[in-house]
Amino acid sequence: MSNLKLIVKREFNAKVRNKSFIIMTFLSPLLMVGMGFLIVFLSKVNNDKIKTIAYVDGSAYFTKQDFKDVDGIQYKDLTALGVDEAEKITEKEKYYGLLVIPKTKNIDELAKKIEFHSDDTPSVNILDNIENVIEKNLRTRKLQEFGIDKTELSASNIKADIKLSNFSGEKTSKIIGIIKTIIGMGSGYLIMMFIIVYGASVMRSVIEEKTSRIIEVIISSVRPFHLMLGKILGNAFAGLLQFAIWGVLIFIFGFVLTIVLGIDSSELHAQTPQMQMNSEQLEAIKEIQSQGKIQQILVEILQLPILKIVVMFIFYFLGGYLLYSSIYAAIGAAVDNETDTQQFMLPVILPLMLAVYVGFAAVISDPHGPIAVAFSYIPLTSPIVMLMRIPFGVSWGELAISMVLLLLTFLGIVWFAAKIYRVGILMYGKKPTYKDLWKWLKY
C-alpha cells in the first residue's frame, strides 16, 4: 500500500513538473479566452459592414414601415426610378442587391414573382429578413381580403405560455430545460475530454517505462497491478489539478479581459455557437430577461437534484476514467512506441465518440427515449450518456442498473487490462496483434 502511494506521488510529480504540462496549464486558458474574444471581435467587425438593399415596389403594397432598417441591413426605396434605372444605380452605388416587386395586385401571384438581383449569393440571414418582411405584409393583406379586421387580427394574436410543473407541484420554466441540457452536455463532454487527454497520458507514461527499460527494475519491487493503478491515479490527480487551474484562470482572464476591453460577456455567449437554441427557447430567454425572472430561475436551479448530479458526476467520472485509462495502460504495455498504438486506439475512441454523439442527438431530443436509455446502460458509453440524462431526472432504479453494470465491467476490464499489462511490459521488439493479446491472457 505504501508502495502504491510512492508510485502515485512519482507519477504525479513526473507529470506536473514536465515543462509541457506547465506551459499547457498556463497558456491554454489564455488561448481559450483569447480565442473567444477574437471570435467576438471578428464577428463584430464582420457585422459592422452595413449592407444596402435597394427595392422597386411595383405593387405599391409596401411602405418604409415594412422595410425597416435592421442590424446590418439598410433598405433604399428606388421605386420612383423604375427597374432599369434602379439596376444602374445599384451597380454604380455598389449596393448589395436589388429587390424587384412586380406590378400586380394579386397577392398569390405577387408572392411568387418577387426577385432579388445580386452579384453575391445572399446569406440565409438576409434572405430570411427580406422574406419575413414580405410574408408579414402579404399575410395581413390576405387576411383583410377574407374580411378580418385589423384590430380583430391583433386581438387574435394569442401567445400561449405553458407553465411547467411536476406532480409534486414544483413550478418550472422552459429556461430550466436549457440549463439542464447545458449541465448534462457539459459534464458529459468534460468526461470525454478528460478520458482522452489523461488516458493517453497514462499510455505514454507506460510506453516511457518500456522504452527506458526501467520497467523490469520497478517490477521486481512492486506488483504490476500496483504500478498500473499508481500510474492511473497519479495522472488523474495531475489532470484534476490542471482542470482546476484552468477553471480558475479562465475565470480570471475572462474577467480581466471583459473589463479591459469592455466587451459584454453576454455577447460572448451569444456568439459561441455551442447550443443551437430554437426560437422558442430564445424567446423564453428573452421573456425571462424582460420580466426579471432571474430569481425564479435561481430557485429552480436549486430545485434540481444537485446532490444527485454531483454524486453521480463523481461516480461516473471516476468509473469512466478508470475504465478507459486501464485500457490505455494495457495498450501502452502491449506496444513499444507510440506509433504502434494506432491499431488499438479505434476500439477506445469509437465508444467515446459514439457516446457523445448519442448524447447530443438522442438525449437532447428525448432524454428518456430507448436509445438514450440503452446507451446510458452500456458501460463503455454510460459515463457520458447517463450524466447527460441525469439533470432531466433519472430514477434511482435506473441509476442502480447502470452503476452496477459499469462497476462489473470496470472490474472485468481492469482484470483483463492488468493481465495484458503484466505480460506486455516485459515484451520487447515485436509489434503485437490482437491474437497475441489473447494469448497473453492465458499466460
Place this chain on the structure above:
Amino acid sequence: MDNLLVAENIIKNYGDYRALNDVSLAVPRGSVFGLLGPNGAGKTSLIRIINQITLPDQGTVYLDNEKLEAKHIKDIGYLPEERGLYKSMKVGEQALYLAQLKGLSKKEAKARLEYWFEKFDISNWWGKKVQELSKGMAQKVQFIVTVMHKPKLLIFDEPFSGFDPVNANLIKDEILQLRDEGATIIFSTHRMESVEELCDHIALIHKSNKILDGKLIDVKKQFRTNTFEVGIHTENTEILRNELNEKFSISEASFNSIYDNLKLNIQIPKGTSPNELLQFLTSRAEISHFVEMIPSVNDIFIQSVENN
C-alpha cells in the same frame, strides 16, 4: 549444505511454449553462482520467477528456507539485462524512489545513497537528470540502486554490458566485496571469462532444461580430458613424435617457449596416471613444460550444448 535459494521442479509455460521444464536449483549461501545458457534457454524466465515478476506454473521456490512470498522482495536485488532509468528524472530523486520501493525509509535511503555516491565518486551527479549521463555513468547509478538495500540475494543479468574495462573491474570488485560481506550472488552471463573469474558454482540451462550444475571445480573434474600440454627438447623430434603417437593420442600445441622444439597436447587413456607419461618422456628427452589442460567454462558450455 546451507542453501540460500532453492528452486524445486519449476515448470513455466508461455502458451504452448515450455520455457522451463522441471528445473531444480540450489544456490549455496555466500556463493557466486553462475547461471549459464544460450540465448532463449530460459535463464531470464527463471530469474523472473525468483524475483516474483512471474509465477511458475508448477514448482516452489524457497528463500532462506521460507517459501517465496511478497515480503522477500526486499531481500533480493535484481539488475536485469534490459535495464534503464527514468530519463527525465533526477539521479538522486530516482535512486531515493527506487530505494523506498524496496522498503527503505527515506532517511535511511538517503544515508546509504550518500555512502555509495561518495564511494563511486559521483556525488555531484545527484541533481543531474539521467539523460545528461553517459551510458557507463547511468550503469553505475543502476548498480547502486540494485545493491543499496543490502539484500541477501543479488541477481545480476549481464552486469558488465555497457561498462568500459575500468568500470567493469570496479563493479567486479564490488560484487566480490558484497559476497565477502555475506551476500549470495546469482550471475547470469554469456561472458565465460568472467564466469571463470567470479563464480564458484555454475548451472547450465539449455532448451528449458537444466543440463549441468555443481561446484565449478567439480564440473571441471567431470569434464577432465586427461590431456597434458607438454614442452619437449629432443635431438630427434620425428622419432619421439612417432613413438608417442603409437601410445597416446597427440596433437600440436602452441605456447610460448624459448627452448622446446616439440610442443604437443598428449591425451592419456583414462585410468592412466600422468606419472606414466612423465616417466616415458623423461627417459627419452628433456621436459621443461608439463601442464594439465583444464577445460575452460567456455569449452564445457559449448560441449554440453552441442551434446544436447
